[in-house]
Amino acid sequence: MIEMRRMTLEDVPAVVEIDQLSFSLPWSERAFIHEIQDNPAARCWVMTRDGVVASMLILWIIVDEAHIATIATHPNHRRRGHARKILIEALRAAREEGVLKALLEVRARHVVAQKIYCDIGFEEVGRRPMYYRDNGEDAILMTLDLASAGWL
Numbered sequence: 584m585i586e587m588r589r590m591t592l593e594d595v596p597a598v599v600e601i602d603q604l605s606f607s608l609p610w611s612e613r614a615f616i617h618e619i620q621d622n623p624a625a626r627c628w629v630m631t632r633d634g635v636v637a638s639m640l641i642l643w644i645i646v647d648e649a650h651i652a653t654i655a656t657h658p659n660h661r662r663r664g665h666a667r668k669i670l671i672e673a674l675r676a677a678r679e680e681g682v683l684k685a686l687l688e689v690r691a692r693h694v695v696a697q698k699i700y701c702d703i704g705f706e707e708v709g710r711r712p713m714y715y716r717d718n719g720e721d722a723i724l725m726t727l728d729l730a731s732a733g734w735l
Contacts, residue, residue, distance in 0.1 A: 587672045590627035597636035605655035607717045630669045638665040640673050649677040651687035678729045688722035700725050704732050
């Protein structure tokens, strides 16, 4: 059974593991705890499959914009549509809070993620040169107008 729900402190070890397996610049455990406990702009989500955390997402709501801070799926659960599902559900929830626009940065070489975002309706609007400090890779800036997203 697949369930999407708000992230809790009990989810942090699994979320940290997903983050470490997914990114060359993972967040610290303390950063995730901060997002859950202390950041009023943060909306922290997990998707579980049979009770196991399979995907996670954190977005920040700033006025009427949602910034996707991080999203990842555990390698054992990839290619099953989890990232797409958690992103859509998080954006629907953000829209219910009055969010009109979503934005994110994605590595220029991460074409799989870019395809997911484009399929949902995100469009490339710019590039942040040398954005990632681990290798100087550019980030592609993408936005989505939630008011015109047909899947809402």
